[in-house]
Amino acid sequence: MISIGAPYVTKDGGCARLNSRVSIDGYESVVWCEVDGKYSPFLCEERSDAFLLGFLPYAMQFRHDIQCDAPVTKRLREQLEECFVLPYCTVNPMTYKPRIFCEVADEVTHGGRGIGTGVSCGVDSLHVFATHPEITHGCVFNMFVRNHVRDEETRRMLWRNMRIRARRFCDEIGVELVEVDTNFDKGILPDLKYEYHVTYANLFAIFALQKLFSVYYIASGYGADQLTLNTSIDEDCALYDHILLPAVSLSKIMIRLWGTERRIDKVKMLVNYPPAMHHLNVCWETECDGKNCTHRCGKCKRTLLELEALDAVDKFADVFDVEWYKSHRREYMLEYYSGVRRCEVYAMELQPLLHHKFKMLCLGDRLWIYLHYWGMAAIVSILRNRFIRNLWHFVRDKILHRRKNA
Ligand SMILES: [Zn+2]
Numbered sequence: 149m150i151s152i153g154a155p156y157v158t159k160d161g162g163c164a165r166l167n168s169r170v171s172i173d174g175y176e177s178v179v180w181c182e183v184d185g186k187y188s189p190f191l192c193e194e195r196s197d198a199f200l201l202g203f204l205p206y207a208m209q210f211r212h213d214i215q216c217d218a219p220v221t222k223r224l225r226e227q228l229e230e231c232f233v234l235p236y237c238t239v240n241p242m243t244y245k246p247r248i249f250c251e252v253a254d255e256v257t258h259g260g261r262g263i264g265t266g267v268s269c270g271v272d273s274l275h276v277f278a279t280h281p282e283i284t285h286g287c288v289f290n291m292f293v294r295n296h297v298r299d300e301e302t303r304r305m306l307w308r309n310m311r312i313r314a315r316r317f318c319d320e321i322g323v324e325l326v327e328v329d330t331n332f333d334k335g336i337l338p339d340l341k342y343e344y345h346v347t348y349a350n351l352f353a354i355f356a357l358q359k360l361f362s363v364y365y366i367a368s369g370y371g372a373d374q375l376t377l378n379t380s381i382d383e384d385c386a387l388y389d390h391i392l393l394p395a396v397s398l399s400k401i402m403i404r405l406w407g408t409e410r411r412i413d414k415v416k417m418l419v420n421y422p423p424a425m426h427h428l429n430v431c432w433e434t435e436c437d438g439k440n441c442t443h444r445c446g447k448c449k450r451t452l453l454e455l456e457a458l459d460a461v462d463k464f465a466d467v468f469d470v471e472w473y474k475s476h477r478r479e480y481m482l483e484y485y486s487g488v489r490r491c492e493v494y495a496m497e498l499q500p501l502l503h504h505k506f507k508m509l510c511l512g513d514r515l516w517i518y519l520h521y522w523g524m525a526a527i528v529s530i531l532r533n534r535f536i537r538n539l540w541h542f543v544r545d546k547i548l549h550r551r552k553n554a
Contacts, residue, residue, distance in 0.1 A: 149173065150203050154218040155193040164188035166356045168199050172212065181356040182329040190360035194256050196220050200228075200248070201396065202332060202352030205345045207246040208233075209381045216250035223398055225252055232395035236388070239377045255400050258359035265365040265406075266350065267314040267325065269429040271451070272367035275407050275414040277321065278421040280365060286318045289353045290329045291346075309438030317427040326360075328353045347385045351396060351403070358401050365406045366393060371493075372408040412454055412497045419460035428467045442469040443476065449483045450494050456480070457501035478513040481506055485517050 153169035164187065167180045179199065183191070192198065196216035207214050225248060237245040265276045267286035277283060290307050311327055318325040332352060347366065354364050368375075369386045379387045389405050397403045407414060418424040429438070432445040440448050452473050455461045461470055473480065484502055487495025509517075530536055 150207055150212045150214045152196050152199045152203065152214065152216045152218075155196060155199065157188060157191050157193050159185060159188060164191060166191040166193060166198070168196070170199065170203070172206075180331055181353060183326060183357065187326065187357065187360065190258075190260060190357050192256055192356060192358045194218070195253065195355075195358075196250065197224055197358065198352050198355035200224075200250075201348055201355055204228075204233075204246070205348050205381055205385065208237075208243050211244040213247040213249065216248070219251040219253035220248070221255050221398065222252035223255060224396060225250070227395045227397075232392050235391065236377060240380065243381050255398055256359060258400065260358075260360040260362060260401075262361045263363045263365075264326070264354070264361045266367065267317055268310070269313050269317055269427050270367075271411060271414050271418065271428070271430060272369055272407055274418055274421065274424045274428060276365050276367045278417050278424065279406070283323055283365070285324050285326050285360070286314060287326045287328060287353070288314045289350065290327075291333045291349045291353070313427065313429055313438060317423060320426065321423050326357070328357070344382055344384050347389055347392060354401075354403070355396075361401050363402045363404065365404050368405050368408045370408065371410050374493075375408065410497050411494065412457070412501070415451070415454045416458055419455070419458050419463060425463050426466050428464060440468050442472055443479070446483070449480055450487075453480055453484050453498060453502065454494075456505065457498050478509065478516055481509060481513070482517045482520055486521055489521065 149172075151171040153171075155166055155168045158165045158167060162185045163182050164185050165180045165182045167178050170177055170179050179202075181191075181198070196218045197220055200214060200216060200220055203214065206212065229248070233245055237243050262285045263280070263283050264285040264287050265280070265283055266273055267277075267288055277286075288310055290310075307329075311325075314327075315325055330353065332349065350366060354361065366389065368389060369384075370389075372390075375387060375390045377388045377391055385392065390408070393403045393405045418428065428451075429440060430447045430451045431440040432447045433441040440451075442448050442452070448468070452461060452468060455464055455468075456477075461468075461473060464470070484495055484498060484506065488499060506514075
Protein backbone atom coordinates (compact mmCIF):
# COMPACT_ATOMS: atom_id res chain seq x y z
CA MET A 149 0.00 0.00 0.00
CA ILE A 150 1.18 3.50 -0.86
CA SER A 151 -0.12 6.00 1.71
CA ILE A 152 -0.02 9.63 0.62
CA GLY A 153 -0.37 12.09 3.50
CA ALA A 154 -2.30 15.34 3.08
CA PRO A 155 -0.10 17.83 1.19
CA TYR A 156 1.04 20.95 3.05
CA VAL A 157 3.03 24.05 2.11
CA THR A 158 6.13 25.26 3.96
CA LYS A 159 8.21 28.38 3.32
CA ASP A 160 11.89 28.90 3.85
CA GLY A 161 14.44 31.44 2.60
CA GLY A 162 12.36 32.85 -0.25
CA CYS A 163 11.24 29.39 -1.43
CA ALA A 164 7.97 27.55 -0.99
CA ARG A 165 7.53 23.78 -0.83
CA LEU A 166 4.61 21.46 -1.34
CA ASN A 167 5.23 18.43 0.89
CA SER A 168 3.56 15.11 1.53
CA ARG A 169 4.51 12.32 3.90
CA VAL A 170 4.51 9.19 1.74
CA SER A 171 4.70 5.71 3.18
CA ILE A 172 5.20 2.52 1.18
CA ASP A 173 5.11 -0.75 3.11
CA GLY A 174 6.60 0.94 6.16
CA TYR A 175 9.24 2.91 4.21
CA GLU A 176 8.38 6.55 4.95
CA SER A 177 9.66 9.73 3.37
CA VAL A 178 8.62 13.35 2.93
CA VAL A 179 8.33 14.04 -0.80
CA TRP A 180 8.56 17.70 -1.73
CA CYS A 181 8.39 20.03 -4.67
CA GLU A 182 10.01 23.48 -4.31
CA VAL A 183 9.50 26.75 -6.21
CA ASP A 184 10.31 30.42 -5.77
CA GLY A 185 8.21 31.96 -2.98
CA LYS A 186 6.23 34.08 -5.43
CA TYR A 187 4.58 30.89 -6.75
CA SER A 188 3.46 29.82 -3.26
CA PRO A 189 -0.21 30.77 -3.86
CA PHE A 190 -0.27 28.42 -6.85
CA LEU A 191 0.89 25.29 -4.98
CA CYS A 192 -2.07 22.96 -4.57
CA GLU A 193 -2.34 21.60 -1.02
CA GLU A 194 -6.10 21.07 -1.25
CA ARG A 195 -5.84 17.93 -3.44
CA SER A 196 -3.59 14.84 -3.58
CA ASP A 197 -3.66 14.91 -7.40
CA ALA A 198 0.07 15.57 -7.94
CA PHE A 199 1.23 12.78 -5.63
CA LEU A 200 -1.34 10.30 -6.97
CA LEU A 201 -0.08 10.89 -10.53
CA GLY A 202 3.56 10.75 -9.48
CA PHE A 203 3.26 7.39 -7.74
CA LEU A 204 0.78 5.75 -10.11
CA PRO A 205 3.36 3.94 -12.33
CA TYR A 206 5.18 2.68 -9.23
CA ALA A 207 1.89 1.29 -7.91
CA MET A 208 1.10 -0.37 -11.24
CA GLN A 209 4.57 -1.86 -11.59
CA PHE A 210 5.03 -3.10 -8.02
CA ARG A 211 1.39 -4.03 -7.31
CA HIS A 212 0.44 -1.46 -4.68
CA ASP A 213 -2.92 0.11 -3.90
CA ILE A 214 -2.99 3.82 -3.13
CA GLN A 215 -4.51 5.59 -0.13
CA CYS A 216 -4.74 9.41 -0.13
CA ASP A 217 -5.49 11.39 3.04
CA ALA A 218 -6.54 14.55 1.14
CA PRO A 219 -9.26 14.47 -1.54
CA VAL A 220 -8.49 13.75 -5.18
CA THR A 221 -10.23 15.76 -7.91
CA LYS A 222 -13.34 13.72 -8.82
CA ARG A 223 -13.01 14.15 -12.56
CA LEU A 224 -9.30 13.27 -12.47
CA ARG A 225 -9.92 10.04 -10.59
CA GLU A 226 -12.79 8.98 -12.86
CA GLN A 227 -10.92 9.72 -16.08
CA LEU A 228 -7.71 8.16 -14.82
CA GLU A 229 -9.43 4.90 -13.87
CA GLU A 230 -11.85 4.65 -16.79
CA CYS A 231 -9.90 6.20 -19.65
CA PHE A 232 -6.35 5.18 -18.80
CA VAL A 233 -5.81 2.50 -16.13
CA LEU A 234 -8.64 0.24 -17.34
CA PRO A 235 -7.72 0.24 -21.06
CA TYR A 236 -4.01 0.07 -20.27
CA CYS A 237 -4.40 -2.93 -17.96
CA THR A 238 -6.73 -4.61 -20.47
CA VAL A 239 -4.11 -4.34 -23.20
CA ASN A 240 -1.33 -5.28 -20.75
CA PRO A 241 -3.02 -7.88 -18.49
CA MET A 242 0.15 -8.52 -16.44
CA THR A 243 0.09 -4.94 -15.13
CA TYR A 244 -1.56 -4.35 -11.75
CA LYS A 245 -4.69 -2.20 -11.63
CA PRO A 246 -4.33 -0.30 -8.34
CA ARG A 247 -7.31 0.40 -6.12
CA ILE A 248 -7.43 4.04 -5.09
CA PHE A 249 -8.85 4.81 -1.63
CA CYS A 250 -9.66 8.49 -1.27
CA GLU A 251 -12.37 11.07 -0.94
CA VAL A 252 -13.20 13.00 -4.08
CA ALA A 253 -13.96 16.69 -4.53
CA ASP A 254 -14.64 19.18 -7.30
CA GLU A 255 -11.79 20.81 -9.17
CA VAL A 256 -9.93 23.42 -7.18
CA THR A 257 -11.14 26.88 -8.17
CA HIS A 258 -8.32 29.16 -9.21
CA GLY A 259 -7.67 32.11 -11.44
CA GLY A 260 -4.42 30.81 -12.94
CA ARG A 261 -4.28 31.70 -16.62
CA GLY A 262 -0.73 30.51 -17.29
CA ILE A 263 0.02 28.63 -20.49
CA GLY A 264 3.05 26.48 -19.80
CA THR A 265 5.47 23.99 -21.30
CA GLY A 266 8.88 22.53 -20.51
CA VAL A 267 12.12 24.25 -21.60
CA SER A 268 14.69 21.57 -22.33
CA CYS A 269 15.78 23.52 -25.44
CA GLY A 270 15.71 20.28 -27.46
CA VAL A 271 13.96 20.00 -30.83
CA ASP A 272 10.61 18.84 -29.37
CA SER A 273 10.56 21.54 -26.71
CA LEU A 274 11.52 24.44 -29.02
CA HIS A 275 9.00 23.21 -31.58
CA VAL A 276 6.24 23.76 -28.97
CA PHE A 277 7.44 27.35 -28.44
CA ALA A 278 7.75 27.98 -32.18
CA THR A 279 4.15 26.90 -32.74
CA HIS A 280 2.63 28.54 -29.62
CA PRO A 281 3.58 32.18 -29.26
CA GLU A 282 0.86 32.52 -26.60
CA ILE A 283 2.92 30.54 -24.05
CA THR A 284 3.45 32.55 -20.84
CA HIS A 285 5.55 30.18 -18.69
CA GLY A 286 8.51 27.96 -19.48
CA CYS A 287 9.26 25.32 -16.82
CA VAL A 288 12.32 23.34 -15.79
CA PHE A 289 11.94 20.43 -13.39
CA ASN A 290 14.92 18.99 -11.55
CA MET A 291 13.98 15.45 -12.50
CA PHE A 292 15.33 15.00 -15.96
CA VAL A 293 19.01 15.73 -15.44
CA ARG A 294 20.38 12.53 -16.92
CA ASN A 295 18.61 9.89 -14.87
CA HIS A 296 21.54 7.52 -15.04
CA VAL A 297 23.87 10.06 -13.36
CA ARG A 298 24.04 9.10 -9.72
CA ASP A 299 26.82 11.30 -8.34
CA GLU A 300 25.45 14.45 -6.73
CA GLU A 301 28.11 16.82 -8.08
CA THR A 302 27.40 15.97 -11.74
CA ARG A 303 23.67 16.19 -11.18
CA ARG A 304 24.05 19.64 -9.58
CA MET A 305 26.16 20.79 -12.53
CA LEU A 306 23.61 19.48 -15.05
CA TRP A 307 20.72 21.09 -13.15
CA ARG A 308 22.60 24.42 -13.10
CA ASN A 309 23.31 24.20 -16.84
CA MET A 310 19.69 23.36 -17.56
CA ARG A 311 18.48 26.42 -15.61
CA ILE A 312 21.02 28.77 -17.23
CA ARG A 313 20.04 27.57 -20.72
CA ALA A 314 16.32 27.84 -19.96
CA ARG A 315 16.77 31.32 -18.40
CA ARG A 316 18.59 32.65 -21.47
CA PHE A 317 15.97 31.25 -23.82
CA CYS A 318 13.01 32.54 -21.76
CA ASP A 319 14.61 35.98 -21.43
CA GLU A 320 15.08 36.19 -25.20
CA ILE A 321 11.48 35.32 -26.04
CA GLY A 322 10.01 37.14 -23.04
CA VAL A 323 8.29 34.37 -21.06
CA GLU A 324 8.47 33.70 -17.34
CA LEU A 325 10.68 30.81 -16.18
CA VAL A 326 9.43 28.55 -13.38
CA GLU A 327 12.17 26.45 -11.74
CA VAL A 328 10.92 23.42 -9.83
CA ASP A 329 13.28 21.52 -7.57
CA THR A 330 12.22 18.23 -5.98
CA ASN A 331 13.50 15.18 -4.13
CA PHE A 332 11.12 12.93 -6.04
CA ASP A 333 13.88 11.17 -7.95
CA LYS A 334 16.68 11.29 -5.42
CA GLY A 335 16.47 7.92 -3.81
CA ILE A 336 13.29 8.41 -1.78
CA LEU A 337 12.52 4.84 -2.78
CA PRO A 338 15.21 2.24 -3.21
CA ASP A 339 13.76 0.92 -6.46
CA LEU A 340 12.16 4.05 -7.95
CA LYS A 341 13.31 4.19 -11.53
CA TYR A 342 12.76 7.36 -13.40
CA GLU A 343 14.03 6.76 -16.89
CA TYR A 344 10.74 5.51 -18.27
CA HIS A 345 8.29 7.51 -16.19
CA VAL A 346 9.08 10.99 -17.42
CA THR A 347 5.48 11.95 -18.23
CA TYR A 348 4.29 10.98 -14.73
CA ALA A 349 7.14 13.05 -13.28
CA ASN A 350 6.06 15.98 -15.46
CA LEU A 351 2.49 15.56 -14.25
CA PHE A 352 3.63 15.46 -10.62
CA ALA A 353 5.23 18.91 -10.98
CA ILE A 354 2.46 20.37 -13.17
CA PHE A 355 -0.30 19.30 -10.76
CA ALA A 356 1.71 20.54 -7.77
CA LEU A 357 1.32 23.94 -9.50
CA GLN A 358 -2.13 23.25 -10.89
CA LYS A 359 -3.48 26.63 -9.71
CA LEU A 360 -0.99 28.40 -12.00
CA PHE A 361 -1.88 26.88 -15.37
CA SER A 362 -4.94 26.80 -17.58
CA VAL A 363 -3.13 24.92 -20.38
CA TYR A 364 0.10 22.93 -20.31
CA TYR A 365 1.73 21.50 -23.43
CA ILE A 366 3.82 18.34 -23.24
CA ALA A 367 6.11 17.87 -26.22
CA SER A 368 5.82 14.48 -27.89
CA GLY A 369 9.06 12.58 -28.31
CA TYR A 370 7.47 10.17 -30.78
CA GLY A 371 5.82 10.40 -34.16
CA ALA A 372 2.13 9.49 -34.43
CA ASP A 373 2.98 6.15 -36.07
CA GLN A 374 5.05 5.08 -33.03
CA LEU A 375 2.44 5.78 -30.33
CA THR A 376 0.94 2.65 -28.77
CA LEU A 377 -0.80 1.43 -25.61
CA ASN A 378 0.73 -1.99 -26.04
CA THR A 379 3.91 -1.39 -24.06
CA SER A 380 5.10 -2.52 -20.64
CA ILE A 381 4.83 -0.19 -17.62
CA ASP A 382 8.63 -0.22 -17.31
CA GLU A 383 9.08 0.91 -20.92
CA ASP A 384 9.03 4.53 -22.05
CA CYS A 385 5.65 5.95 -21.01
CA ALA A 386 5.86 8.65 -23.72
CA LEU A 387 4.75 5.87 -26.10
CA TYR A 388 1.22 6.13 -24.67
CA ASP A 389 1.07 9.88 -23.91
CA HIS A 390 -1.77 10.15 -26.44
CA ILE A 391 -3.99 8.08 -24.08
CA LEU A 392 -2.61 9.19 -20.71
CA LEU A 393 -2.71 12.97 -21.23
CA PRO A 394 -6.39 13.33 -22.26
CA ALA A 395 -7.20 11.22 -19.18
CA VAL A 396 -5.59 13.77 -16.83
CA SER A 397 -6.86 16.84 -18.66
CA LEU A 398 -9.42 18.77 -16.60
CA SER A 399 -11.64 21.75 -17.29
CA LYS A 400 -9.43 24.22 -15.40
CA ILE A 401 -6.10 22.74 -16.44
CA MET A 402 -5.88 21.24 -19.90
CA ILE A 403 -2.89 18.97 -20.57
CA ARG A 404 -2.12 18.71 -24.27
CA LEU A 405 0.28 16.50 -26.18
CA TRP A 406 1.96 18.46 -28.95
CA GLY A 407 4.19 17.65 -31.91
CA THR A 408 3.52 14.12 -33.12
CA GLU A 409 4.84 14.92 -36.57
CA ARG A 410 8.16 13.60 -37.88
CA ARG A 411 11.30 15.00 -36.28
CA ILE A 412 12.58 16.34 -39.61
CA ASP A 413 9.37 18.39 -39.95
CA LYS A 414 9.95 19.91 -36.52
CA VAL A 415 13.54 20.78 -37.43
CA LYS A 416 12.22 22.34 -40.65
CA MET A 417 10.14 24.69 -38.53
CA LEU A 418 13.09 25.51 -36.23
CA VAL A 419 15.38 26.61 -39.09
CA ASN A 420 13.02 29.59 -39.43
CA TYR A 421 12.71 30.24 -35.69
CA PRO A 422 15.60 32.54 -34.66
CA PRO A 423 15.61 31.70 -30.89
CA ALA A 424 16.38 28.07 -31.83
CA MET A 425 19.55 29.24 -33.60
CA HIS A 426 20.85 30.62 -30.30
CA HIS A 427 19.60 28.05 -27.82
CA LEU A 428 19.05 24.62 -29.43
CA ASN A 429 20.57 21.95 -27.19
CA VAL A 430 20.25 18.29 -28.08
CA CYS A 431 23.45 16.82 -26.65
CA TRP A 432 23.55 13.54 -24.73
CA GLU A 433 27.04 14.21 -23.36
CA THR A 434 27.42 15.58 -19.84
CA GLU A 435 29.53 18.54 -20.98
CA CYS A 436 30.54 20.81 -18.10
CA ASP A 437 29.91 23.94 -20.21
CA GLY A 438 26.40 22.76 -21.15
CA LYS A 439 26.98 23.14 -24.90
CA ASN A 440 26.42 20.68 -27.72
CA CYS A 441 29.41 18.38 -28.22
CA THR A 442 28.86 18.49 -32.03
CA HIS A 443 30.65 15.22 -32.82
CA ARG A 444 30.78 12.83 -29.86
CA CYS A 445 27.13 11.88 -29.34
CA GLY A 446 24.68 10.42 -31.82
CA LYS A 447 22.05 13.09 -31.12
CA CYS A 448 24.37 15.94 -32.16
CA LYS A 449 25.45 14.04 -35.29
CA ARG A 450 21.90 13.33 -36.33
CA THR A 451 20.72 16.89 -35.69
CA LEU A 452 23.56 18.23 -37.84
CA LEU A 453 22.57 15.80 -40.60
CA GLU A 454 19.00 17.11 -40.36
CA LEU A 455 20.30 20.68 -40.67
CA GLU A 456 22.48 19.61 -43.60
CA ALA A 457 19.44 18.10 -45.29
CA LEU A 458 17.66 21.46 -44.91
CA ASP A 459 20.75 23.52 -45.98
CA ALA A 460 20.72 25.24 -42.59
CA VAL A 461 23.96 24.19 -40.85
CA ASP A 462 25.44 27.71 -40.99
CA LYS A 463 22.41 29.19 -39.23
CA PHE A 464 23.28 27.16 -36.12
CA ALA A 465 26.90 28.27 -35.74
CA ASP A 466 26.09 29.63 -32.24
CA VAL A 467 25.18 26.21 -30.89
CA PHE A 468 27.33 23.78 -32.91
CA ASP A 469 30.99 23.82 -33.91
CA VAL A 470 30.20 24.30 -37.58
CA GLU A 471 33.88 24.49 -38.60
CA TRP A 472 34.45 21.04 -37.12
CA TYR A 473 31.37 19.76 -38.94
CA LYS A 474 32.57 21.07 -42.30
CA SER A 475 36.04 19.60 -41.95
CA HIS A 476 34.66 16.19 -40.86
CA ARG A 477 31.56 16.04 -43.04
CA ARG A 478 32.27 12.55 -44.37
CA GLU A 479 32.13 11.14 -40.79
CA TYR A 480 28.60 12.48 -40.46
CA MET A 481 27.73 11.05 -43.86
CA LEU A 482 29.06 7.69 -42.62
CA GLU A 483 26.57 7.97 -39.71
CA TYR A 484 23.79 8.64 -42.25
CA TYR A 485 24.87 5.79 -44.55
CA SER A 486 25.02 3.36 -41.60
CA GLY A 487 21.54 4.50 -40.51
CA VAL A 488 20.13 3.89 -44.00
CA ARG A 489 21.69 0.41 -44.18
CA ARG A 490 20.12 -0.40 -40.77
CA CYS A 491 16.77 1.22 -41.76
CA GLU A 492 16.81 3.51 -38.73
CA VAL A 493 13.85 5.90 -38.47
CA TYR A 494 15.87 9.13 -38.53
CA ALA A 495 17.89 8.02 -41.58
CA MET A 496 14.80 6.94 -43.51
CA GLU A 497 13.26 10.37 -42.83
CA LEU A 498 16.41 12.04 -44.15
CA GLN A 499 16.90 9.87 -47.21
CA PRO A 500 14.73 11.84 -49.68
CA LEU A 501 16.57 15.03 -48.70
CA LEU A 502 20.12 13.74 -48.22
CA HIS A 503 20.42 11.08 -50.90
CA HIS A 504 21.50 13.47 -53.65
CA LYS A 505 24.02 15.16 -51.31
CA PHE A 506 25.52 11.77 -50.51
CA LYS A 507 25.81 11.06 -54.24
CA MET A 508 27.52 14.45 -54.72
CA LEU A 509 30.36 13.56 -52.31
CA CYS A 510 33.76 13.25 -53.98
CA LEU A 511 34.86 9.75 -54.91
CA GLY A 512 37.49 9.67 -52.14
CA ASP A 513 34.94 10.44 -49.41
CA ARG A 514 32.49 7.88 -50.71
CA LEU A 515 35.18 5.22 -50.89
CA TRP A 516 36.20 6.11 -47.31
CA ILE A 517 32.57 5.72 -46.16
CA TYR A 518 32.08 2.40 -47.98
CA LEU A 519 35.38 1.04 -46.65
CA HIS A 520 34.56 2.03 -43.08
CA TYR A 521 31.02 0.72 -43.16
CA TRP A 522 31.67 -2.52 -45.04
CA GLY A 523 35.04 -3.03 -43.33
CA MET A 524 33.33 -2.85 -39.95
CA ALA A 525 30.47 -5.03 -41.21
CA ALA A 526 33.02 -7.60 -42.46
CA ILE A 527 34.80 -7.68 -39.09
CA VAL A 528 31.48 -8.16 -37.26
CA SER A 529 30.47 -10.89 -39.70
CA ILE A 530 33.83 -12.67 -39.32
CA LEU A 531 33.55 -12.54 -35.53
CA ARG A 532 30.05 -14.01 -35.77
CA ASN A 533 31.19 -16.83 -38.08
CA ARG A 534 30.80 -20.17 -36.33
CA PHE A 535 34.05 -21.66 -37.71
CA ILE A 536 36.07 -18.61 -36.60
CA ARG A 537 34.39 -18.65 -33.19
CA ASN A 538 35.09 -22.36 -32.71
CA LEU A 539 38.69 -21.89 -33.84
CA TRP A 540 39.10 -19.06 -31.33
CA HIS A 541 37.61 -21.19 -28.52
CA PHE A 542 39.95 -24.06 -29.50
CA VAL A 543 43.03 -21.79 -29.42
CA ARG A 544 41.93 -20.15 -26.15
CA ASP A 545 41.35 -23.53 -24.47
CA LYS A 546 44.78 -24.73 -25.64
CA ILE A 547 46.46 -21.64 -24.20
CA LEU A 548 44.61 -22.00 -20.88
CA HIS A 549 45.44 -25.71 -20.75
CA ARG A 550 49.15 -25.00 -21.30
CA ARG A 551 49.17 -22.30 -18.64
CA LYS A 552 47.56 -24.68 -16.18
CA ASN A 553 50.17 -27.36 -16.86
CA ALA A 554 53.10 -24.93 -16.77
ZN1 LIG B 1 26.40 15.82 -28.35
